[in-house]
Amino acid sequence: METALLEPARLGGLVLPNRLVMAPMTRNRADASGVATGLMATYYAQRATAGLIIAEAATPNAVGQTYPNIPAIHAPAHVAGWRRVTGAVHDAGGRMFLQLQHGGRVGHPDNSGLHPVAPSPVPLPDTIHTPSGARPAVVPREMTAADVRSTVADFASAARNAVDAGFAGVEVHSANGYLLHQFLSRATNRRTDAYGGPAEARIRFTVEVTRAVADAVGPDRVGVRISPGVTANAMHEDDLDDVYPALVRALAEISPAYLHVVYADPDSALFHTIRRMWPGTLIANPVLPGVTTEHVAREAGRLVAAGADLIALGRPFLANPDLVERLRVGAPLNPVREQHLMYTGAATGYTDYPAMDLVARR
Numbered sequence: 001m002e003t004a005l006l007e008p009a010r011l012g013g014l015v016l017p018n019r020l021v022m023a024p025m026t027r028n029r030a031d032a033s034g035v036a037t038g039l040m041a042t043y044y045a046q047r048a049t050a051g052l053i054i055a056e057a058a059t060p061n062a063v064g065q066t067y068p069n070i071p072a073i074h075a076p077a078h079v080a081g082w083r084r085v086t087g088a089v090h091d092a093g094g095r096m097f098l099q100l101q102h103g104g105r106v107g108h109p110d111n112s113g114l115h116p117v118a119p120s121p122v123p124l125p126d127t128i129h130t131p132s133g134a135r136p137a138v139v140p141r142e143m144t145a146a147d148v149r150s151t152v153a154d155f156a157s158a159a160r161n162a163v164d165a166g167f168a169g170v171e172v173h174s175a176n177g178y179l180l181h182q183f184l185s186r187a188t189n190r191r192t193d194a195y196g197g198p199a200e201a202r203i204r205f206t207v208e209v210t211r212a213v214a215d216a217v218g219p220d221r222v223g224v225r226i227s228p229g230v231t232a233n234a235m236h237e238d239d240l241d242d243v244y245p246a247l248v249r250a251l252a253e254i255s256p257a258y259l260h261v262v263y264a265d266p267d268s269a270l271f272h273t274i275r276r277m278w279p280g281t282l283i284a285n286p287v288l289p290g291v292t293t294e295h296v297a298r299e300a301g302r303l304v305a306a307g308a309d310l311i312a313l314g315r316p317f318l319a320n321p322d323l324v325e326r327l328r329v330g331a332p333l334n335p336v337r338e339q340h341l342m343y344t345g346a347a348t349g350y351t352d353y354p355a356m357d358l359v360a361r362r
Contacts (some may be wrong), residue, residue: 004304005311006328011281012257014095014168014221016051016310020324023285023312024054024099024171024225026070028342034059034072038080040303041088041143042351046321048094051310054171054223054260055085057101057178060152060158064102064179065112067129069345070116073158080164086166097223098162099171100155100213103138104179105188106233107280117147119183119205120190121176125234127145129343148195148205155209156216167194169221172213174206174247176264177233181226184243187236207250223283227262228270240270248277255280258310263287266306275307284308291315293326293333322355331356 005019044053058073059065065072082098089096105123107116110130116344118140127134143151159170174180182188183205189196194215195204206224214222228244229237239245251259257280264271264284275282284306286299300311318341319334326333332353340349 005300006324009281009310011052011310012169014052016053016095017049019310020051021283021310021312021325022047022050022053022317023164023314024056024173025314026056026067026342027317027350028067028069029345030069030071030081032069033077034065034070034075035077036071038084039347039351040071041085044085044093044096045088045094046351046355047323048089048092048327049322049324050094050317051324053089053094053096053166054312055082055096055098056256057099057173058082058158058162060102061154062112063114063117064104064107064151064154065100066103066106066178068111068131068343072113072153073100073161073165079161082165082167083340090166097165097169097171098165098167099173099225100158100162101173102151102155102179104182105137106178107140108135108138110135117143118179119143119188119195121188122188123159142191145193148208152208152212156212159217159222160212163221169223169257170213170217171223171225171260172206172210172256173225174209175225175227176230177235180206180209181235184247185235185237186239199239199246203243203247203250206247207254210251210256211254214254214256220257221336222254222256223258223260224251224256225262228274230263233286236249241273244270245273245277248274252277252279257281258283260312261285264303264308266302266308271306282307283307283310283312285312285314288313288315291319291333291336293330296327296333319353321353326356 105118108128124137260283
């Protein structure tokens with residue numbers, strides 16, 4: 001294993017015991033009103049040896065909900081639910097940020113009770129999971145200037161709620177085809193006002209959200225996630241070399257604690273450009289050809305060599321509550337049980353993955 005990943009690191013005001021980050025992963029285990037459950041507290045506490053846990057996407061307002069049983073962070077009950085989770089993680093010695101995500105066009109009235117909003121009325125060309133099954137996505141309503149302002153304020157309020165709930169900070173989700181990412185792409189942003197058109201205008205919403213969140217809780221409590229070129233949720237970007245350098249430059253002026261790059265490619269010229277332009281901590285999430293100790297060690301090592309400070313891992317942490325120790329000693333990893341990733345609401349495939357000592361006794 002890349003030994004640097006097992007060494008301590010600083011992130012804002014935190015001292016991390018290692019450089020391995022548990023990436024945010026939607027698991028659909030909140031209750032129907034978006035309140036984090038006791039099962040979620042168990043799940044995250046099991047993985048508290050990660051240098052940092054970035055908890056799954058939580059919605060900053062009701063209209064931002066994507067799927068059923070997604071956690072939220074815009075009401076007192078949400079704060080109370082998350083406080084149980086952070087308490088369990090803190091008791092186990094861990095540290096947590098919370099990802100803030102607005103779905104934008106990735107939503108459905110059957111899930112939120114509200115009509116989805118987006119930068120432009122461009123529907124998701126896919127179905128949306130709802131309590132009654134897969135339903136065709138609806139055409140979102142184009143956000144007005146007032147909608148934009150209120151959504152920025154909702155992110156700031158959600159960040160304050162997250163800190164009140166015991167999180168060390170929040171991650172602004174501007175990736176993977178959700179609302180902020182939708183503003184970045186010409187395919188989903190066809191606006192002609194100050195938030196559409198040239199790259200400098202399309203980055204404005206992400207920058208305003210990040211600045212408002214940083215003003216609300218302090219920049220050292222804020223991270224931003226981006227996914228240049230990632231096609232999740234039917235995204236398409238044709239001017240990456242214009243958008244992302246402009247975005248990184250603008251975000252650097254706010255001085256968040258970190259920038260988190262999804263599916264980072266150490267052979268990509270854009271990744272190296274981002275690394276050169278970003279003055280702070282860079283978290284990189286590798287593309288893994290498989291979930292094995294060897295795959296994780298190799299791809300993490302390549303990203304460290306390319307300049308990443310911290311490495312965010314998703315599925316390896318999902319299936320291995322003791323991932324850090326397994327990588328430390330070179331032990332095999334548990335395979336991921338794909339059928340239990342989402343929409344099940346149960347402990348199976350969630351909190352029942354065994355640690356090494358349990359495996360050894362069997």
